[in-house]
Amino acid sequence: MDARILHVDPASPEPIYRQIAEQLRRLVAAGQLRPGDGLPSVREVAAAHAINPMTVSRAYSQLEAEGVLERLRGKGMAVAARDNRGGSLAARMQLLEPALREAARHSRELELPADRVLARLRQLLGEDER
Amino acid sequence: MDARILHVDPASPEPIYRQIAEQLRRLVAAGQLRPGDGLPSVREVAAAHAINPMTVSRAYSQLEAEGVLERLRGKGMAVAARDNRGGSLAARMQLLEPALREAARHSRELELPADRVLARLRQLLGEDER
Amino acid sequence: MDARILHVDPASPEPIYRQIAEQLRRLVAAGQLRPGDGLPSVREVAAAHAINPMTVSRAYSQLEAEGVLERLRGKGMAVAARDNRGGSLAARMQLLEPALREAARHSRELELPADRVLARLRQLLGEDER
Amino acid sequence: MDARILHVDPASPEPIYRQIAEQLRRLVAAGQLRPGDGLPSVREVAAAHAINPMTVSRAYSQLEAEGVLERLRGKGMAVAARDNRGGSLAARMQLLEPALREAARHSRELELPADRVLARLRQLLGEDER
DNA sequence: GTGGTCTAGACCACG
DNA sequence: GTGGTCTAGACCACA
Numbered sequence: 001m002d003a004r005i006l007h008v009d010p011a012s013p014e015p016i017y018r019q020i021a022e023q024l025r026r027l028v029a030a031g032q033l034r035p036g037d038g039l040p041s042v043r044e045v046a047a048a049h050a051i052n053p054m055t056v057s058r059a060y061s062q063l064e065a066e067g068v069l070e071r072l073r074g075k076g077m078a079v080a081a082r083d084n085r086g087g088s089l090a091a092r093m094q095l096l097e098p099a100l101r102e103a104a105r106h107s108r109e110l111e112l113p114a115d116r117v118l119a120r121l122r123q124l125l126g127e128d129e130r
Numbered sequence: 131m132d133a134r135i136l137h138v139d140p141a142s143p144e145p146i147y148r149q150i151a152e153q154l155r156r157l158v159a160a161g162q163l164r165p166g167d168g169l170p171s172v173r174e175v176a177a178a179h180a181i182n183p184m185t186v187s188r189a190y191s192q193l194e195a196e197g198v199l200e201r202l203r204g205k206g207m208a209v210a211a212r213d214n215r216g217g218s219l220a221a222r223m224q225l226l227e228p229a230l231r232e233a234a235r236h237s238r239e240l241e242l243p244a245d246r247v248l249a250r251l252r253q254l255l256g257e258d259e260r
Numbered sequence: 261m262d263a264r265i266l267h268v269d270p271a272s273p274e275p276i277y278r279q280i281a282e283q284l285r286r287l288v289a290a291g292q293l294r295p296g297d298g299l300p301s302v303r304e305v306a307a308a309h310a311i312n313p314m315t316v317s318r319a320y321s322q323l324e325a326e327g328v329l330e331r332l333r334g335k336g337m338a339v340a341a342r343d344n345r346g347g348s349l350a351a352r353m354q355l356l357e358p359a360l361r362e363a364a365r366h367s368r369e370l371e372l373p374a375d376r377v378l379a380r381l382r383q384l385l386g387e388d389e390r
Numbered sequence: 391m392d393a394r395i396l397h398v399d400p401a402s403p404e405p406i407y408r409q410i411a412e413q414l415r416r417l418v419a420a421g422q423l424r425p426g427d428g429l430p431s432v433r434e435v436a437a438a439h440a441i442n443p444m445t446v447s448r449a450y451s452q453l454e455a456e457g458v459l460e461r462l463r464g465k466g467m468a469v470a471a472r473d474n475r476g477g478s479l480a481a482r483m484q485l486l487e488p489a490l491r492e493a494a495r496h497s498r499e500l501e502l503p504a505d506r507v508l509a510r511l512r513q514l515l516g517e518d519e520r
Numbered sequence: 521g522t523g524g525t526c527t528a529g530a531c532c533a534c535g
Numbered sequence: 536g537t538g539g540t541c542t543a544g545a546c547c548a549c550a
Contacts, residue, residue, distance in 0.1 A: 015540060029239055042523065052542050057523070065325070070401065074442065074522050074550030092240040096247065099233040104254035105137070109153060110222040111160040114255040117230070118222045118248055120223065124234035125244040145534060170269070182334065182535050275525060285393060302538065312527050317538065334535030334537055352500040356507065357495045363396070363489040364514035369416040370482040374515040377486065378508055384494035385504040405549060442550045 003040040003048035016051055020059035028068055028079055039069065039077045133170040133178035146181055150189035156225055158198055158209055159217040169199065172236040263308035264298040276311055280319035288328055288339055299329065299337045393430040393438035406441055410449035416485055418458055418469055419477040429459065429467045 005096055006023055027033040042060060046053040060077050063069040070080040107117045136153055138146055157163045172190065176183040190207050193199040200210040217225070237247045265284055268276055287293040302320060306313040320337050323329040330340040367377045396413055398406055417423040432450065436443040450467050453459040460470040477485070497507045 006148060024240040026239065029241070035547095041521085042521095043150060049212070053523090054525095055541065058538080058540095060523080062325075065322075071523070073400065073406070073548095082535055089242070089246070092242055093250065096233070096236050096240055096242060096250075099229075099236045100247070100251050100254055103226070103233045104251060104257075106226050107255060109156040109160060109162065110226055111162065112219070112222055115253065116223065117226065117255065118252055120226075121230050121234060121251060122244065122248055124230055125139065125237055125247060127234075146333070147534080185535055188535085233265070277525080285423055286499075301536085313538090314528095314540095315526065318525095320538080327424060331538070333533095336537055349502070350505070352502055353506060353510065356493070356496050356502060356510075358501055358512050359489075359493040360507070360514055361407075363486070363493045364517075365513060366416060366486050366489045368542095369413060369420060369422065370486055371420040371422065372479070372486060374512065376479070376483060377490070377515065378512055380483065380486075381490050381494060381511060382504065382508055383496055384490055385507060387494075407549080446550055448550090 003044040005042070006045060006049070008049040008051065010051070017055050017062070020056060021062050024059070025068060033079050035079050035081045037079045038072070038075070039079070041076050041097040053114055078079070133174040136170075136175060136179070138179040138181060140181070147185045147188040147192070150175070150186060151192050154189070154193055155198060156222075159222050159225055163209050165209050165211045167207065167209045169200075169209070171206050263304040266300075266305060266309070268309040268311065270311070277315050277318040277322070280305070280316060281322050283322055284319070285328060293339050295339050295341045297339045298332070298335070299339070301336050392436040396430075396435060396439070398439040400441070403440060407445045407448040410435070410446060411452050414449070414453055416482075419482050419485055423469050425469050425471045427469045428462075428465065429469070431466050441463060479483070 006020055007029070008019055010016065012019060024033070026038070031038075039060070040048075042053050042056045045051075045056045060069060064071060064077070067080055069077045072078050103117075103121075107114070135157070136150055138149055142149065148202075154163070154169075163169075169190070169250065170181050172186045175181075175186045190199060194201060194207070195208055201209045202208050233247075233251075237244070262314070265287070266280055268279055270276065272279060284293070293299075299320070300308075302313050302316045305311075305316045320329060324331060324337070327340055329337045332338050363377075363381075367374070395417070396410055398409055400406065414423070414429075423429075429450070430438075431447045432443050435441075435446045438439045448452075450459060454461060454467070457470055462468050493509065493511070497504070
């Protein structure tokens with residue numbers, strides 16, 4: 001598999017290992033990587049982006065612990081077959097709650113009109129990822 | 131001024147000093163804090179939220195360096211006289227942007243329907259603060 | 261806090277970071293470490309057992325990701341206040357299922373009488389941990 | 391002999407070669423495999439479970455080194471003639487011990503009531519093999 | 521070939 | 536003071 005599906009920005013304040021982990025999480029969530037798909041090896045990714053293998057390994061290990069990836073021994077990592085298709089709608093709404101509360105608090109502090117705020121969020125929700 | 135206008139969440143990944151600084155920036159932009167208004171002392175804020183005075187001081191100093199606040203000798207900090215008329219609507223919308231983008235990103239990752247998300251935010255915007 | 265509550269055996273096949281993580285998990289589960297209790301710092305544990313700080317950090321980070329520990333910024337790690345008292349009985353029985361199936365399969369392969377097997381498990385369940 | 395008497399779980403943390411070796415050890419101890427009985431060839435086992443022949447070979451070699459199996463030139467592996475009368479009941483209980491301890495440890499960690507655990511194991515012991 | 525573990529040592533952000 | 540991140544390089548287990 002091609003290590004170039006991943007992008008790394010060493011200048012970003014976001015840790016490299018997390019950049020990798022979150023990209024993979026999104027690629028899996030979006031279905032661009034499907035259960036069973038193999039991932040580029042730790043060494044490939046490390047070489048392609050001139051970073052330390054351990055940094056890549058850290059991202060992979062974290063996703064494995066979460067059940068997003070699984071180890072195929074001797075053959076690297078792959079997207080997990082996962083019985084964990086997302087939770088119920090209510091459960092997922094609950095996970096969104098903190099971000100919404102944060103946005104609402106900021107809106108009040110800025111004394112912004114609700115309709116403008118909602119219009120902008122609607123716009124953002126319509127955009128393609130990234 | 132009351133130290134309780136500030137909210138602090140020690141469990142948030144966002145550094146505490148930045149939580150404070152950004153809240154003040156928003157309150158000034160919205161005109162809820164006006165030029166000349168005094169701020170609660172470092173000690174008051176620290177005591178009210180059980181955090182380190184140095185953390186509060188760091189937030190104040192940063193805003194002072196930016197010209198948002200100014201030090202009134204012997205009287206603590208106050209909102210700077212400058213061009214701190216409450217920001218324009220567009221400017222304030224800009225300050226809200228990061229929170230909205232965060233919420234939108236989470237919504238997409240959770241594959242939540244836009245109408246449900248917008249309905250919930252509308253509800254939160256209608257509520258009284260805390 | 262005292263770094264000596266933790267034991268480390270470098271000769272064990274079990275990775276050091278996991279030895280530490282599992283000990284802490286047990287100490288928390290058993291109530292010997294209570295919510296809010298502070299843990300010895302990464303550097304203390306590392307020095308006390310002559311291991312690398314990163315190895316200790318790895319154990320702490322993993323437990324933080326699981327919600328067992330939480331970071332008190334600038335003050336080290338502590339046992340989380342955790343809203344996560346275990347799931348329902350049925351859910352927890354489900355988590356035990358693999359281990360029971362494994363034991364049952366071994367019993368059949370060894371052609372052992374069920375009553376002897378059950379008697380031995382009853383005995384083991386009655387023992388104090390460790 | 392049928393390669394399907396062996397079970398392999400590639401997802402288990404236990405190395406595959408050891409899964410195979412320990413199963414064979416138990417089958418011999420219980421007398422389900424008797425001195426002189428031939429074993430399925432490395433290729434058969436590998437093909438039946440979609441694993442690497444080298445992995446199967448490693449399990450066989452280890453058991454040969456222990457004297458549990460012996461290599462019949464040109465005829466593959468077989469259970470060694472030795473003192474491989476099926477082990478005594480006590481000896482076989484000993485081989486079951488690790489699995490039982492594992493199950494007991496999980497039960498305690500999950501704080502499950504002993505009677506529920508024992509009832510479930512009794513049920514599993516009564517079932518026909520897969 | 522694969523990933524996992526550990527070390528020694530550096531630098532950074534936060535409080 | 537705290538933990539977090541990253542590197543370079545070593546060694547090991549597994550397939």
